[in-house]
Amino acid sequence: MPEKSYPMTAEGKEKLEAELKNLKLVKRPEVIERIKVARSYGDLSENSEYDAAKDEQSHLEDRINVVEEMLKYAHVVDANSSDPDEVAVGKTVTYTEVGEDDPETYTIVGSDESDPMNGKISNDSPIAQAILGKKKGQTVTITTPGGKFDVVINKVEE
Structure with missing residues (x-):
């Protein structure tokens, strides 16, 4: 185990x-x-x-x-240990939903650090699960309880 x-x-x-x-x-x-x-x-x-x-x-x-x-x-997690353009725990990600103009920015954190109202989402959340390991420029489908939507990852920062 x-x-x-x-x-x-x-x-x-x-x-x-x-x-x-x-x-x-x-x-x-x-x-x-x-x-x-x-x-x-x-x-x-x-x-x-x-x-x-x-x-x-x-x-x-x-x-x-x-x-x-x-x-x-x-x-x-050391955000500096992964590819600079790859989404990982500890990094801040900006993405735009396909067909929308307003980007959204979140920092991926551990589950106990999660604070969505302040832009920190859990690595266990549906959004984070969908984008972890993906890279800047990729289009990703996110499945949430409210439905599916596609996003384009615009920026990944440490």
Whole structure:
């Protein structure tokens, strides 16, 4: 069975490391303190503060486990190691939909770094999956839940 791999940019890995540190050193102690305080209120069977704090602790521990897993199997992608005209994780791509005039620009990032509102799309997204490995000047068909469309890759930047 192949080893897991989480492709990400160096910036994305640094953000995950900072998040993990914050979760363990700040958030976890805060939740533990809330549990202690809620426990002091007495009867736990009808203690909504205690239940809420325990739920939060569960979500926090789940996120810590996910982030640790991602960091353990992180694969920091060096955008400079591929052909300068080839679409890869860490690169910014500008394309135009065939028949349209307005170009769209996105940076391909690891799934945890995805922020479409700020032009960062996951390498797992339908758009990225279609254009990864393609080169400047190529026409590519992208299949999304909304349908298929063709784009021309105008520019690939590191």
